Amino acid sequence: MGRDERPKSSAERSLGDFTITPEVWRLIPLAIAVGALSAVVALLLLDLIGFFTQLAYYGRIGLRVVPPTLSHFGAITIVIPVVGGLIVGLMARYGSEQIRGHGIPEAMETILVGGSRVKPRLVLLKPISSAVSIGAGGPFGAEGPIILTGGAVGSVLAQLFHLSAIERRALLVAGACGGMAAVFGTPVAAALFGIELLVFELKPRSMVPIGISVVVAESIRDVFARLGLIKGAPLFLVPAHGTFSSMGVAEAAAIGIAGALLAWVLTKAVYGAEDAFKKLPIHWAWWPAIGGLVVGLGGLVDPKALGVGYAVIGNELAGQIALGGLVLLLGVKLVIWAVALGSGTSGGIIAPLLMMGAALGGILASVLPGGTEASWALMGMAATMSGVTRSPFTSVIFAFELTHDTGSLLPLLTACTVAHLISSLILKRSILTEKVARRGFHVLREYSVDPLEALFVREAMMTNVLTVKADRPASELHDLLERNPVERRQRLYPAIDDSQEMIGVVGWSDVLEALASEGCDPPLGQLMHTDIVSAFPDETLRSAADRMAMHKVGVLPVVERQDSGHLRGILTQYDLLQARERQLEEERHRERILRVRAIRARPTAHGSGRRLKGQ
Template identity: 30%
Template sequence: MVLAVVVGAGSGAGSVVFRWCIQTFTRLFSGHADYAAAPGTSNPHVPWLGPYFVLLAPVAGGLMYGPLVNRFAKEARGHGVPEVMLAVAQRGGRISPKVAVVKTLASALTIGSGGSVGREGPIVQIGSALGSTLGRMSKVTEGRLKLLVACGAAGGIAATFNAPLAGVFFAMELILGTFSAEAFGATVLASVTASVIGRAAFGNAVFLHLPDFHIDHLAQYGLIALLGVVAAVVGVGFSRFLYLIEDACDWVWRGPEWLRPAVGGLALGLVLLALPEMYGVGYPVLQKATQGGYAVGFLLLLLVGKMLATSLTIGIGGSGGVFAPSLFIGAMLGSAYGTGVHHLLPQSAGAVGAYALIGMGAVFAGAARAPITAVVILFELTGEYSIILPLMLAIVLATAASRLLAHDTIYTLKLRRRGIDLEGPARGAWIGGQRVSAVMDPLPSPLPASTTLADAADLLRLSGHGALPVIDGSGAYVGVVTAQAVAEALAEQPDAAPSLVGQLAELPTPVQADQPLALALHALLSAAGTGVPVLDPDNGKPVGWLSHQNALRAVHTAA
């Protein structure tokens, strides 16, 4: 608990420093606090260049952060969240402390010089690096180290967006990939601590101000559901386009990596010259779009422009997040969609700004497939509860449609392209690559579902296993009963407790004989007992038993 509070405080302070760096470099390169609020104007530092200074700003920024990243921390390049996910999944939560410093400077320089990326990816990586460093200095266990990494991510999101709940769910849904009481408690402490520091520095104002929104016609739910599906297509398309441009940049560039951001900055400068609204994160443009300040055609141009500018910024070696760009793209999509349906159905369509907010959450959910985070963060960013039902509907549909369209998210796709599967065996790991069939034990004698609890207690005691498979009267596998479940049932009053094993049997996550051991370990670690049945992939019948001892035995196989 103490370490979680300290990590939260560090993440909150890191967020304040990071925001200050962004503002400082933005003023240095553009002469404005946020150039997206005054697109197309000249830089007062070099007024003789007029709006053409945007051709040189990304080049100058690239000359500064390119050598910095290449020399000190190559993992600071890109959007940051996949590296944190990898550190938790396969590296025991270990992140180099250099990342916090290099990521702060590189991302602030990227955004300040016109890079069209977000600040959430960098602050997640910065906070996570702080948590990892503190955990290793305190010599905590690997499980606690991973939790401190998640606390750093939660604190960073909470302080940056003034969204403490969103920070918690972001950390658990995307970084840890699991929910537990301990993880929730620790990340809440970190998130609250970071939020207090963030609010002291940035204030407590909501991120967006939207018009009142009410569902007056059932037809609005149909319109919102359709927007959710369209947003999923756009979110997945953004993911694919991002890496398509990155591949194109890799194919074109043949020079030293430290020079790549500066040379690529010329291409980014041309995009900014044609569409200066793409400069930096772009929150003023997003706010204006939610207020209906743009025509439909220009909204669609901004949508495509953001995809191109963000992809190009990442492709040339820039450092920044993709969360804020996905919100921007969703806002443009939602505003265009809302304006269109408002013209077609003026009496029942509702406020255009509400569709912008729904589009923001749905596109992020379609790209990142994190529905809980999407719902919570959009609610916290706006403080608008009246929109929660349609927002939930669109986000759930966007998540479901995204799963049908693509296997990977915008975060995991980056890792898979490098040959890394977060659910598969880690490279060079002693355990993980073996097949389950190579390490499993023979199947213990199953318990008939009609076995009484007293008899089951004796059989479980004699078996040497903390759990046994259960079969019904026809011999079909129905689940697993654990010693803990039987003991708890025997401790209840006889007239209220189950009397037969079949009433206590539960189906664990299926483990198949032809699976890699790395995938099966996820099911084994989440199982209630000390082992799980191994199923035949053809007929689904139990053919073996996998326990923690089996997994350790695989070390000798690997050796």
Template identity: 35%
Template sequence: MTRGAALLRSSDSGLLLLALIIGAGAGLGAVVFRWLIKTFTRVLSGHADFAGIGHASNPHVPWLGPYFVLLAPVVAGLLYGPLVYFFAREARGHGVPEVMYAVARKGGRIAPQVAAVKALASALCIGGGGSVGREGPIVQIGSALGSTLGRVVKVAEPRMRVLVACGAAGGIAATFNAPLAGVFFAMELILADFAAQSFGMVVLSSVIASVIGRAALGNKPFLTLPTFTVDHLSQYLFFALLGVLAGGVGVAFTRIMYWIEDACDWAWRGPEWLRPAVGGLVLGVVLLVLPQMYGVGYPVLGNGVAGKYAIGFLIVLLLGKVVATSLTIGIGGSGGVFAPSLFIGAMLGSAYGQGLHDILPGVAGSAGAYGLIGMGAVFAGSSRAPITAVVIMFELTGEYSIILPLMVAIVLATGISHLLTPDTIYTLKLRRRGIDLDAPPHAEAMMGELVSQIMEPTEQTVSEHETLTGAVRALAGSRHGQLPVVDDEGRYLGVINRRDLAEALSTGDRDVDHVADWVEHPPTVTCDATIEAALPHLEDTQGPVPVLDAGSTAVVGWLSHQQVLTAVYLPGAAGMPPAQRSATS
């Protein structure tokens, strides 16, 4: 073990150096990725950006006319489908959830081949007409670079997570020329933590990546937007209403995307590596009808905000983007959902602004202003990353005057999203796999454990023929204030608890009346049920739930809220005796 490697692993200066190296790598990776997208777009469409051209032909195959878009996604799918399936299956989809999962549950470990596979697959997908964005791929590419360097140096898990976030921030900063947005995207969505040391390292990585990106790609925003102005204070009410609407649209986009993905899963019966090519035929039909959906679509977004489209066509573009992006992800494509959410927001805001301008021309103001606000608000509604949404829109426009109306709309959009769904467009993908990032790291695994592994064995039972006096003696030593009641053959009949026993003693003859007359029937679970299946029964009662054997005849234990909490938060103590478990906790 060399002293240099040890310093890189453990010292603050070593972490600083690693952050700078990762920032440089992410910046170069973003430059290469942007070049790949442009190259594949030119090869497969014959143009630098086909989305803004309309029903044009491909000069490489002019005899196909505009119908070449039927084949471009198929050819791309034939290339990236096997690439993803055989070399890095986590490169499928929009990428950010996989990075979030790696940071939260895998100590930041990401397979090194993901960077190369994701870059090629996403560039092919976008170049072949896939209606997805660049941010998901570049986040995964940069994160994979950070994780790979961390594994080479053998840093501890907390530092590995920081390095992964450095890669994500650097990728966003370089590809969008938005260093602040890169920082807050990484801190808010990837790390979900704003610790001072982490923040400093992520900032350094974002800065160096942005410098490299600007040197190679130029010092200008990736999107040119109109000047923003607020002409009347009454416009804040209109911006607030747009925020509410955008929050609902962001949630609807999330739901529709996963609904279409489920439909694609249901419909496809062939090998997964062939799915993008066959599904590309369906995507090609969408592109033939609406060529503005080809690729990322920034020229179309810019035209929409600039007021070059009528309200009806803006709504068509909004719906078309929802369908095209969802279909691209559903057929197994690779690309991000950040840019599509900006596109959808721009179309929503521009249509809303034009409508207001037609109704209240002297008060509503510029329709483009609403387009800008809509971009940030729909992204916030789908991702619930309000800080990132505010910062990236500020960086895109360079206008400080956008901050106040943007904050109003984004906060309301985020609030509406919270009311409508517990998940975001990123976390829903993980929850559908049974992964809850808000739960303790081992909680998902524990949900599948059997009740028998965490239950508390039965202390004793009470015969149905026992008198009330005898029941008092038995209950005096019960930890839970209740005991199972059994018949002569040991079969479970119910429980007798202290509350009911006290009532029985006040109204009956304690030496004559029997326990059988005062049996309660609380919810029960069987010992072979999973913890997840048992939770609804626990929710229906205040005390512990009786656990029966597999045949539901004999009582074998108790399952309490404390047992489940101990299993989730102190898994090693779940099977201990009560006294020892209490000492452990």
């Protein structure tokens, strides 16, 4: 291992792999409470959806989630989605406009610009509006509403305590992920979903509350399942199939390409419908009713496209829907889902993506011999989710946890990776981030190590420092800097005494301000600041940059940690950019390190070799 050469007093010894602090402990009991509450809210949401569905389509009272049907009221059911859309529009107008949409972009916006503060009324309005919309036949899933509602539960609970915005964010995402796990029974995928999509960082301070909340929510869900209150995991069953051959894994890449192309179509369709609604000369509160009319007409064509569609997804994964039925289902679902979502009604996107993706995979099964119709439906489901959400690992694990099909992990990884690649190349924004971007906010989905965390101050600071004497006139420094403009880049000039100890600092702006008055030429000692904010050679650039931001300064003198008068250098904002410059060099500079050279055979006495004399 070798001996540690760092001084025992060096701050480098205190640095670790993560920046987690003991303060994370106080989030753990809150994460447990958030997980429990999100599981209960998820069950209540599913019961509400079942209640409104049975009331609207069956004319009875019940809580079990059932598929909408035309058998009881016939063609008159076209009115049901219209009424549901009208109710949702009125709730959005007079309750909260934040209930519009599928919930995930709204949660992202709250995290990015809202300080992770959700209004308490959303805890009631979002699940009720979503239950009305889905129960009235809306082609949505329960996961989007529960993500926003569970996030609202976490945020509201966090607002009752003295927490930072980052800590509120961790609990908001913990609630969202707990709700998703409780709906689908997919705890690992739910945690990955929060990390890949919502929390915008990969740090223990966020991952720990998310993981704890998901574990609690899933544990409570298991209790509900044993009591018969919710379907146990796995939610869907896939018929047994053999191991995928190498050709089958390669064919999964074709499913990935198809899933990415479907993601492009879905994204364009949703926002095309939204743009079309914005051109209507009526208030947006009426748009969901118009979208409901399209949903009702689509339901007459294919009733399977209505509602959450969990039973239909199960039939797709079981290979029980014929090719013609899959084509019809994909077309109708795509149209009514895009129009309804574009109208601003309330509902989730994941279940519709699963249904349409499974239909796509089942359709392609007719031309791909490497798997069964059911297995290709599973690949299409995961690939479409990966292409739309840009969350490939979540999509792989989500498909696995929904079915517990271990034999499909390798082709799932292939399909989701290819879908993610193609989708990222052909779509600048996903269906989730496009909505946030349209509101004027940029969302970057890439995680990387902060280059400021990888370099120390001593590696970037200026060591050739211009110093001054406190008794010299300000005009002397001014004239020197006018003759040598390069020195002005330093911006802060340490004042030293006869023993070369730093006693203060003088800023270039202080000199200019002092000499602005005619006839005024004070000594630098009068302009000197003695309350000095400093950096240390053994701390990271991130730590120094945070200190600059905290004190609103752009340059720091670098001094020894044990001797604040011993000047080591100057660190400016320009020096901080050196870290980014090194990263750019690694990203953009291409070079060939190794070269392969042909090895020539040595000539021999036979063949092409030189002949000996006498031969």
